[in-house]
Amino acid sequence: MFEAQVEMERRSSFLPLVLMMCLLAGIVGLAVYIVVQVHERTPLNAQQASVVVAATLRGADPAVIHFHTGLVKPTDEETPAAPNYRLLEKAGIVKLAKEAKGRVEVSLTTEGERLLASIPEVKKSKEPDGTFLYQAPLARREFVGVANIEMTGANTATVQYNWKWAPNALGDVFDAGGPVVKSFNLWDRQTLINKFAVEFYHGDATRSSMGLMRNGKDWKIATL
Numbered sequence: 001m002f003e004a005q006v007e008m009e010r011r012s013s014f015l016p017l018v019l020m021m022c023l024l025a026g027i028v029g030l031a032v033y034i035v036v037q038v039h040e041r042t043p044l045n046a047q048q049a050s051v052v053v054a055a056t057l058r059g060a061d062p063a064v065i066h067f068h069t070g071l072v073k074p075t076d077e078e079t080p081a082a083p084n085y086r087l088l089e090k091a092g093i094v095k096l097a098k099e100a101k102g103r104v105e106v107s108l109t110t111e112g113e114r115l116l117a118s119i120p121e122v123k124k125s126k127e128p129d130g131t132f133l134y135q136a137p138l139a140r141r142e143f144v145g146v147a148n149i150e151m152t153g154a155n156t157a158t159v160q161y162n163w164k165w166a167p168n169a170l171g172d173v174f175d176a177g178g179p180v181v182k183s184f185n186l187w188d189r190q191t192l193i194n195k196f197a198v199e200f201y202h203g204d205a206t207r208s209s210m211g212l213m214r215n216g217k218d219w220k221i222a223t224l
Helices: 001-042 046-059 082-092 110-117 169-171 186-195
Strands: 063-072 092-096 103-106 122-127 132-153 156-167 206-215 218-221
Touching: 046 122, 046 132, 046 156, 046 206, 046 218, 063 082, 082 092, 092 156, 110 169, 132 169, 132 186
Parallel strands: none
Antiparallel strands: 063 103, 063 132, 092 103, 122 132, 132 156, 156 206, 206 218
């Protein structure tokens, strides 16, 4: 009788503890749910946008030029008589010989070899016709800052941001505002800008926009 009474008292004292633990668990669960919901509805801020935009620009392809050395045969697509080769020659990077037997001897100068060697991303490959193809980066896009953020939905946003070019030594040569490019006539300068990657690499920052979407706790570039 006494033992039964003790057992009933033990159970009666244990039950409130269980109920309290269940209530506490429910409160914690509700709090977590509210935090998650609030987080998922928190608008994109400038710091978050900056991380995504800066990483995207770092991964973007640079402005690149390509040219050949060796006995280059002029074609409709490429000719040593074009302004880009003459720009390289004016900058002291290549030397152009007179055309002979339908080909032009294009050779790197010592200064040109030194300049290209200073740019690790330069690629050199041998072509079937015996010439060498050079592919050289001029500049990369560099993030400046976020200008505006417009939330287009609970989990989507459009970011306006500013960026500028970060040119290397070869990019300085191909700068539209530089002395070498300015030495060309108006027609050739326009051709260099339209076809041969000449840009105002030391110009003012450019404003662009990018769509972002929430991916769980993070933000990423919006995809169609």
